[in-house]
Amino acid sequence: MLGPNGAGKTTLLKLLAGLLYPTQGEILFDGVPLTRTATELRAAIGFLAPSDHLYEDLTVAENLDFFTALYGKSPPKAAIHHALQSVGLERWSNEYISALSSGMKCRLSIAKWQLLEPSLMLLDEPYGVLDGSGVDLLEGFLKAQAQKGHIIVIASHHISRVLQLCSRALILHQGKLFFDEPRQQPWESFYRAFGEFMPHNES
């Protein structure tokens, strides 16, 4: 999902996550409307906001314990350790979140969603805080999720990165959807639309 600043990408992600509710129309997930009372449905939706959604005064392991319990999952210690190991944070499991850098928080968020396994994963500008190995790790996680048949929606300005991953592109402009097509080779229509709505961005 692409678009200039203020296009409505984050708003749309929040609507899809159930953090906002539409004033008109409805959002259906597998045919079920996403309403305030659809608590079970929310278990299937993940939202990765880099360096957010973690309690500063809980440790890395306690955050994972807390959020997995909130989702009704209680993975064994070994699973938590494995998830932390996979994102390179196993040595930090007893550190408070306030001691972590933004990139490490993002890695922890990846570990959290690895454990929760949502069937719809929403990501809001995930590349900004990650270093090279962090980006590889994120993309490895996304590819693994996609292989399981899970849906992934990424809002990003890193066009070259997301174009390598995506199977479909959407371009938003001023709150409206201007482009929505599955990936093609070559993809002339995308580059035309992209040049029209985001002329100053990388292409």
Add this chain to the structure above:
Amino acid sequence: MKLLRHTALLLWKDVRLEMRRRESLLTMFFFGTLLLFVFHFSFDLAPDRMVETTPALLWLAFLFTGTLGLAQLFEAERGNHCLDALLLSPMDRGALFLAKTGFNVVLMTLVEIVVIPLFWILFNLRSWDLIPLLFLIVFLGTVGFCVLGTILSAVTLKARARELLLPLVLFPLMIPVILATIRLMENVLRFGVIGDAAPWLRLLIGFDVIFITVGVLIFDRVIDV
């Protein structure tokens, strides 16, 4: 069952965070104690006026102290957008209301356990045997205060001057609880029993039950405001 499980999980998280930060409890405790000393040095009460004045003073101390606690209630959730993380989860939002109310009740009760005996000593009240009954009345009042306070704290969560707005909205709506608690305490101090103040007790219990139910039912909308 799921509601209670989530409530317990959220409550334990808040208790754990408070044990590490010790911000709310210490602030409330020192403020409550400070108010008692201010009252003690400001009022030179004659023994015959003690019964009608002391319940109001005590409850005033709890109101101000409790408001401090309410102002901090969602502080942990404000950082790092943790409230969004909770709202994303499959948790019943009524659990968040019950946990936050429960947490504030725990904090206020801990403060009251220290403040009430101190109040007795400072104001030279001799009827120590009445303290358990007074604790019960204060507890019911505290529950009413925390229930309504949690709802309004959530309503004002995104308001710009929420610390100012919260007491302005909360205190007028607290009048039934304040009146009932003061009348009940007055009766207990005067006669040693609740006696003819029983309707106030029913009002207090009714207030608590109604607002707990309303809170659980409407909190998903309140927290989205």
